[in-house]
Amino acid sequence: MATVLVIAEQAGGKVKKASLAAITAGQQLAKGGAMHIGVLGENPADAAASLLGYGAAKVHAAAHAGLAHYLAEPFAKVVADLAKANGATHVVLPATAQGKDVAPRIAARLGAGMASDISAVVDDKTFKRPMWAGNVVGAVEITTAVKVVTVRVSEFAAAAAGAAAGEVAKFAADPGTPKAKFIKFEEVKSARPELTEASIIVSGGRGTKSKEGYKATVEPLADLLGAAVGATRAIVDDGWVPNDWQVGQTGKVVAPQLYFALGISGAIQHVAGMKGSKTIVAINKDPDAPIFQVADYGLVADLAKAVPELMEEIKKVKG
């Protein structure tokens, strides 16, 4: 029977929403067995308390000054220790930057096989996962006794909280002595919703022409709709927008209700990150752009003209 340990990610005492997708995968795996949730940090008590309503047999808070800033070595050690202490058969993490960084080290410590970025749980050892930039879906079997997976957040619904039950269990964390040192974190601050949490995303590509062009088209439309902003790798590379805005195979994978692709050609590496969106709108001046093959609604037009018109029209209908 499965004993599943889900590792939730927190920052400043608040659980990151991506963790709720990992909890959903954990609940599916724990059927008939038990699910535990673990949170790590300098003081993760509040974050842990907020996780009491998800049906976990236990919520563990691993507190230590050495866990104040995320680093792979101490986090991997503490998670592996927690997994061993609770006889976990599965360790589940969200496929965030942290999850991707730490999960393989946890697997190595536990002698576990690992499946990255799973999109579905088939049974307690079989998972589906996207490969080749999402052009192929593989069914994979982890053959080791202990199994580690990271969860593609856009493929699992966020778990809903019920009434809080039980209390937080304290885990005596020993982070060891890491060889890497945390120096600094430069946060990209934004008043807009986060890409992976937004219900509407407005993304721009090279067709926005310049840094100024992006600012004049993508951003006002996003602000009118209360949307998050996204970008292609091409314009991130050109330095028009921060790296954190990149959508695609090597950027963020998103699945909003509504996705606007403005001046984006539709390279497979970009499409890999947004094709799960419910409704896709593409505006591109090239009628043969591949993006039109994945768009529900395609408009062949110049952005400079179409976006101001679109904003006028939206203001009209939304009053």
Added chain:
Amino acid sequence: MKILVTVKRVMDYNVKPKVKPDGSGVVTDGVNMIVNPFDEIAVEESLKLKEKNGGEVVVLSIGTKDTTTQIRAALAMGADRGILVLADGSVDPDAAARLIKAVYEQEKPDLVVLGKQAIDDDSSQAGQLLAEYLGLPQATFASKVDVAGKTVTVTREVDGGLETISFDMPGVVTADLRLNTPRYASLPGIMKAKKKEVKEFTPAALGVDIAPKVKVLKLEEPKARQAGQKVPDVATLVGKLRNEAKAL
């Protein structure tokens, strides 16, 4: 400084992979094979570090005999010598990490540079596994690497911004796309590469069992999105978003 850099042979990223009818793999006949794009960036970074700090760049790949082509491509960019670990069939990231570890123990490099992910399996595991197996620090998804004396300082692309960490060598770095733009091999570079040494090993000779911990049972193509419609103007678009898609 001595750098060990890994390159994986993968299908050209411009080719849309086709799954074989029995789901046992993807069609590779007649498909152009390249160096995994992230690994090309890892090679470039290794060469830059050597140019600044002196030393040697050793290229390692695990694959069939054909993989020599990808090793030679890295040698043509300027790497000094190559190592090929011969393995037929698929080697999972865990087996790859344990093979890289065995080569590490022979070569004793100061730094191992890998790509952040292979664009075929999209696992993003090998670098982290290697670091844990060797008990070394890691800096994954690197967008900037500076070396001063023994200390490596790395800027990493993470959720919500950029993080900087540092460690004293030896250690493991995995390359993200924005770390650099790989150079093209020059004609003299290509000529020289032909004479550079490429040593071959078998996993058995390295004492590594490559039986996979994760088996790929079956591949399939995902459901394609339904073809959409073109709309003639902005008013029609907004009308459809409101009334048909109920998205506005």
